[in-house]
Amino acid sequence: MDRPLHRGSGCHECRRRKLKCTGTKPACDRCVRSSTPCVYDPVEKSKVALLRDEVLVLRQKVKALEAVMRPSLPDQHALLDCFLAIRHIAYDTAPLHSTARTAALLLAAHFSPAHRPLAPALLEATRAAIDDAIKAADPHLVDPRLVDAIHASSLLATWLVLHARVVEAQQTLFGAAKLAIRFGLHKRPDAPDVFWQLLELAAILMGVNVSLPWEDCPPEARVEAPWPHDPLQPRDRPNPVQSVIPDLFKHKPPPASPPALVPKALVLLERAVRLGAHRERTQSPRASPPLEAVEQTDEAISNVLELLPVSRPTSQLRRDCLHPHTLLLCARVRLHERLAARDHVSQLVWVQSAVAIVRLLDTLSQDELVHAANLVLAYAWIASYMVLLHERYYVPYHPDSDHAARIKADLDRLESLLDAVGAKMPVISSMFRTSVDQFHALRTPTDSNNDDDDDDDDDDDDHSQ
The missing domain is CATH 4.10.240.10 (Zn(2)-C6 fungal-type DNA-binding domain)
Structure with a gap:
């Protein structure tokens, strides 16, 4: 029937x-x-049929996760060794616990061609581990599992950016930041290093053009934690001076421990970018950032620059100082960028800071620079390149002058470095080429004709030889 x-x-x-x-x-x-x-x-x-299909999908995911959770010991050791060599890319200094360890394997697989086939399964494992850690954490206290999940989220966001999945990276960091603020990590005097890693990555991955939660933000979100702890000092003995972000803008800020130099430089770079974008926000072509804020930020940059060692630094010290020194100079470039067209002093500072970024490269070999490179260093090198590109095409130097030759040499130096770094991290190569293409697209036909004339002159010289 x-x-x-x-x-x-x-x-x-x-x-x-x-x-x-x-x-x-x-x-x-x-x-x-x-x-x-x-x-x-x-x-x-x-x-029932829909649930059956969902069970099948979950079974497939479990199989993939089980395959990752039982990698061979040689693979684990190789990936962890690789991660230790590249962890600076994610501003990572914190110990690796269970969840963050899985994310570290994922990030390392990007730099290990032999292990790249593991990436899809490692990605699923990382996301599942983060979700499990958050669900298992005690919601009434700062659970170590919560800190572990935030740490893993920072490493995951770095991997996503390296694969040009920027929106996903921003969403990942936003979720981690909400957790950190919800549990008050940003106001604790003993804020873990993972919190500063999250803050630094947020500045970088957001393009250092989204305000950090320390100024012009709701009080509940404002960062009040002291700068990162100096690992040379025991944890049970507090730092001599518990300095916080607003202290940067005092006339005599307290001395900084080495781990605090990069976060301080990033905070100043973020503020410089925000002040430099004042014209776009006001939608007025004549608008300039408030002069008082520019002078205050410029003075703060000078104060932190004075904290950097200058007397006969060792090779290791030069590598350690490259990062904060470059970011501080880049902050000065971005701070004076909008003022350069109208103020002669700002124009000089703008160009001199860009040139100083290149001079820092002279202190290290190309291999050392490529190894030290990360997203924000590349951002600073691209900013320097664009200033010098502007000088080459818009300032009427005689083509045979020493100054024109130096500019061309510095441009070649930066291009060679960015190409080498871009081979390791393609997202940097894409950022660089996009910036250069946009610059040339905005140039007038007259500028292009002048370039053709210069090329013709070069050809004539070649033929005459």
């Missing part, structure tokens, strides 16, 4: 003729007898 059909589930022909349909497949009895095409509406899956 055929099961009765639900109302409206008969074939089209029986419903049109308002006859009872037997519902047999592929054709009902009436359509068979009348040799009429029998057509049914697509049947939606029942809840």
Whole structure:
């Protein structure tokens, strides 16, 4: 006996003729007898069928996760060794616990061609581990599992950016930041290093053009934690001076421990970018950032620059200082960028700071620079390149002058470095080429014709030789 059909589930022909349909497949009895095409509406899956499909998908994910959770010991050791060599890219200094360790393997796989096939499974494992850690954490206290999940989120966001998945990276960091603020990590005097890693990555991955939560933000979100702890000092002995972000803008800020130099430089870079974007926010071509804020920020940059060692630094010290020194000079470039067209002093500071960034490269070998490179250093090198590119095409230096030759040499130096770094991190190569293409697209036809004339002169010189 055929099961009765639900109302409206008969074939089209029986419903049109308002006859009872037997519902047999592929054709009902009436359509068979009348040799009429029998057509049914697509049947939606029942809840049981949908759950069955979901179980199958989950089983596949479990198999993938199990394959990752049991990697061979040589693979684990190789990936962890690789991570230790590249962890500076993610501003990572914190110990690796369970969840962050999985994310570290994912990030390391990007830099290890032999292990890249593991990346899809490692990505799923990292996301699952972060979710599990958050669900298992005690919501009433700062649970170590919560800090571990935030740490892993920072490493995951770095991997996403390296794969040009910037929106996903921003969402990952935003979720981690909400957790950190919800549990008050940003106001604790003993804020873990993971919190500063999150703050630094947020500045970088947001393009250092989104305000950090320390100024012009709600009080509940404002960062009040002291700067990162100096690892050379024991944890049970507090730092001599518990300095916080607003202290940067005092006339005589307290001395900084080495781990605090990069966060301080990033805070100043973020503020410089924000002040430099004042014209875009006001939508007025003549608008300038408030002079008092520019002078205050410039003085703060000078104060932190004075904290950097200058007397016969060792090779290791030069590598350690490259990062904060470059970011501080880049902050000065971005601070004076909008003022350079109208103020001669700002124009000089703008160009001199860009040149100083290149001079820092002279203290290290190309291999050392490529190894030290990360997203924000590349951002600073690109900023320097764009200033010098502007000088080359818009300032009327004689093509045979020493100054023109130095600018071309510095441009070649930066291009070579960025190409080498871009080979390791393609997202940097994409950022660089996009900036250069936009610059040339905005140039006037007259500028392009002048370039052609210069090229013709070079060709004539070559033929005469």
